[in-house]
Amino acid sequence: MTKRIVIVGGGTGGTVTANLLARNLYRQLIDGKVVINMITDKPDHVYQPGFLYIAFDKIRPDEIVRKQRELLDPHINLFVDPAVRIDRDNNVVITKSGKEHHYDYLVIATGSKVVPEEIPGFREGAHHFYEMEAAKKLRDALRKFEGGRIVVTVGVPHKCPVAPLEFTFMLHDYLKERDILDKTEIYYTYPINRLHALEPVANWAVPRFEQKGIKYETLFNMEEIDARNKVVRTMEGTELSYDLLVAIPPHKGAPVIQESGMGSDGWVTTDRKLLRNAGYDNVYVVGDTTDLPISKAGSTAHFQSDVVAERLTSEILEGESSSEYDGKVVCFVETGFDEATYVWFNYKTPPKPTPPSRMLHWMKLGYNRLYWLSAKGVL
Amino acid sequence: MSELKIDRTIDARGSACPGPLMELIKGVKSAGVGTVIELLSCEKGTTVDAPAWIKKVGQEFIDMEEKEGYWRIVMKKIK
Numbered sequence: 427m428t429k430r431i432v433i434v435g436g437g438t439g440g441t442v443t444a445n446l447l448a449r450n451l452y453r454q455l456i457d458g459k460v461v462i463n464m465i466t467d468k469p470d471h472v473y474q475p476g477f478l479y480i481a482f483d484k485i486r487p488d489e490i491v492r493k494q495r496e497l498l499d500p501h502i503n504l505f506v507d508p509a510v511r512i513d514r515d516n517n518v519v520i521t522k523s524g525k526e527h528h529y530d531y532l533v534i535a536t537g538s539k540v541v542p543e544e545i546p547g548f549r550e551g552a553h554h555f556y557e558m559e560a561a562k563k564l565r566d567a568l569r570k571f572e573g574g575r576i577v578v579t580v581g582v583p584h585k586c587p588v589a590p591l592e593f594t595f596m597l598h599d600y601l602k603e604r605d606i607l608d609k610t611e612i613y614y615t616y617p618i619n620r621l622h623a624l625e626p627v628a629n630w631a632v633p634r635f636e637q638k639g640i641k642y643e644t645l646f647n648m649e650e651i652d653a654r655n656k657v658v659r660t661m662e663g664t665e666l667s668y669d670l671l672v673a674i675p676p677h678k679g680a681p682v683i684q685e686s687g688m689g690s691d692g693w694v695t696t697d698r699k700l701l702r703n704a705g706y707d708n709v710y711v712v713g714d715t716t717d718l719p720i721s722k723a724g725s726t727a728h729f730q731s732d733v734v735a736e737r738l739t740s741e742i743l744e745g746e747s748s749s750e751y752d753g754k755v756v757c758f759v760e761t762g763f764d765e766a767t768y769v770w771f772n773y774k775t776p777p778k779p780t781p782p783s784r785m786l787h788w789m790k791l792g793y794n795r796l797y798w799l800s801a802k803g804v805l
Numbered sequence: 806m807s808e809l810k811i812d813r814t815i816d817a818r819g820s821a822c823p824g825p826l827m828e829l830i831k832g833v834k835s836a837g838v839g840t841v842i843e844l845l846s847c848e849k850g851t852t853v854d855a856p857a858w859i860k861k862v863g864q865e866f867i868d869m870e871e872k873e874g875y876w877r878i879v880m881k882k883i884k
Contacts, residue, residue, distance in 0.1 A: 583831045587822050617830055619854050623822040645858060649828060661862045676834075691835050698819070719820035719828050748833035753819060 429460050429742050432519055432527050434509045434682070435535030436494045437711030438801065439727035443533050446735035446801030448499035451556065451742065455501040456756030460742065463527055467508035471497055473797050475724065477561040478589055478760070481568065482600050485794070486710055487558060507549050512686040514706050531738055535731075536680035538585055538714035538722055547579065548620040551653030552673035555593065556584075567670060568600065573609030574669030579648050579658060581676035582617050585714055585722035588769075590614070590674050591622055591631060592760040597672075598638050611799060612639075613666065615646035627759070627769060630756040632777045634761065648673060677722070679715050687752070693717035698773070703735055710734045718753075718772075725756045728800060735803075758790040759788050762770050766790045809867065809879065812840045818875050819849045825851040826858060829878075833864065836882050841867070844878045852876050 433440045444464050449671060454460035476490030495504055507521040512534070519527040540556045542548040550733040553564040576597065580590045594614045601607040614621070614635070620628035621635065621642060635642055645660040651671065657716030658673075660666045679692015688694050688703070695704040696716040712734050713727035720726060733751045740747035760766045766787035769777035780786070799805040815832045817825035825846035832842055844855060852869055855878050859866040865881040 468813070578853075582827060582834060583823065618824065618826040619858070623824045623827050625824075645861060647862075663861075663863075666845075719815075719817045721822045755822065771821045776821055 428458060429454075429530045430528060431460065431531045431533065431738065432529035433462065433464045433533040433535060434466075434512065434519055434681075435537055435713070435715075436464055436468065436471060436504075437535060437537045437713060437727065438724045439537070439731050440464060440466070440533065440535030441471065441494070441497055441801045442731035442803055443535065443712060443735050444502050445497075445499050445801070447732060447738060448501050449803055450735060450739040452501070454742070457493055461503070462501065463503045463505060463529075465505045465507060465509050465521060465527060466494060467506070469494055469506045469802065472558065473794070475586065475589075475797075476794060477555045477558065478592060478596070479794070480558075480561040481555040481564045481593070482596055482763075483565055483569070484763075487562060491796075492636060492798060492801075497798065499803075501651070509682045510685065512682060512688065514686075514688075514703070514709055516709070529708075532706075532710070533717070533734060533738075534683075534688075534703065534709065534711045534715055535713050536683060536692075536715045538677040538692070540675040541678045542581075542673075542675040544678075545648055545651060545673070547651030547653050548673060548675065551651040551656070552671045552675075554673055554675050555589075556675060560777075564672065571606070571610075571670055573606050573749055575613055575667065576613045576670045576672065577613045577615065577658060577666055577668035578672045579615045579646060580617055580674045581648060583722070584674045584677050585622075586757075587623050587721050587723070588627070588757045588759045590616070591627070593672065594640060595634075595638075595761045596763060600638060611641060613668070614640055614642045615648075615666070616642070616644050617647045619644045624769060624771070624777050626777050627779055630767075677714070683715060689717060700737070701730055701751050703754045708740070716796070720753055721757070722753045723755060724797075725754075729754045729756075741756075758786065758793065760787065760790060810842060811843045811879070812836075813842045814845065815842060815846045817851075818845050820846075824848070826854050829855055829860070829880075833862075833880075833882055838884060840882045840884055842880055842882065844880075845872075845875055846878070847875045849876070851878065855880075 478486035771777035
């Protein structure tokens with residue numbers, strides 16, 4: 427009897443999972459004993475960490491986009507047809523075209539999306555770099571910027587938690603390169619009472635901010651942006667004026683999750699080790715869309731994909747699996763235009779940033795090109 | 806405190822990033838007024854940080870207790 431695997435979502439998590447499964451189950455795919463169907467809403471696959479570099483004119487937009495079909499093993503069926511409903515009780519995903527995809531195993535990898543509209547005034551008053559068009563607009567605004575106060579502020583929740591810090595360090599070097607650093611005040615704000623969620627990273631960043639003259643304020647949760655007067659107001663009752671505002675928008679999960687009654691704000695209830703959706707042993711969840719209290723980041727999705735692909739392979743071939751996710755996350759952290767550090771951590775091991783180096787920066791730049799091998803399940 | 810009806814549990818145990826306070830902020834933002842939220846955290850620092858933030862933003866801090874290997878902090882969204 428053919429086993430049908432449906433993967434909803436063609437981002438990092440869905441793509442890595444699909445390709446690893448295709449490799450592990452190659453013989454079964456050839457023999458027609460396994461079918462892998464991927465359902466996604468876009469024909470293109472975008473390397474989202476590249477947006478940060480687009481904002482500073484370091485990468486061209488076309489360098490971070492590939493056709494999803496070209497990234498997938500040829501034995502995987504691709505349907506560019508957004509999922510509109512997931513019916514777990516009847517093991518079926520329904521797409522916008524009306525097609526029903528029945529499954530024996532489901533992988534939910536629907537990711538997250540920015541919701542700037544949740545902050546009044548965001549669209550009118552703020553720039554960000556979490557989408558292609560927004561990153562290009564920010565790039566253009568930075569090109570024209572001639573001095574003043576640039577405020578960096580962070581919505582909750584958001585993916586890629588080190589990106590605001592990276593942006594701030596890179597902004598410093600960008601302004602220095604353009605000889606307008608002395609005419610600019612960089613003002614970084616953060617929602618909790620330190621510079622970053624990871625305490626060792628926050629402690630590491632403080633002296634670097636002070637050395638570079640970057641001002642900062644913590645316990646700063648933007649609630650409203652007054653675009654006319656160029657002011658950000660916070661939940662904490664404070665306000666801050668700006669000349670250029672770079673605000674990380676808050677995020678939500680995909681609409682199909684909420685519309686299918688699978689989790690508030692689009693986050694799916696997920697077992698932190700088995701990565702199964704609570705109550706459904708044949709439904710796995712990877713990447714941003716889990717409700718796990720860990721970083722929403724490409725590396726998280728990648729490591730979870732390794733586990734889910736291993737679990738599904740063993741379940742199909744041997745009836746059970748012992749593979750578990752340990753909470754592993756790895757992040758490079760750019761500390762300017764020519765140095766970087768990195769952190770790794772899991773549920774039990776706290777992070778410990780290494781001293782920044784040119785070598786780590788080059789590794790990050792190298793990974794920006796090697797990502798496509800990760801997506802293909804090779805790296 | 807054990808008799809209080811909890812509307813939402815935020816289990817942030819083992820969360821290095823985004824961490825318990827960020828998880829709480831996320832939970833408070835998406836909750837309706839009147840929601841009673843409990844936050845579970847293994848980080849001792851949360852016992853200081855979370856009540857301080859709850860008070861700073863004008864929400865109601867209800868109680869805190871140490872359990873086996875973690876802390877439980879309870880608050881109510883009142884505005």
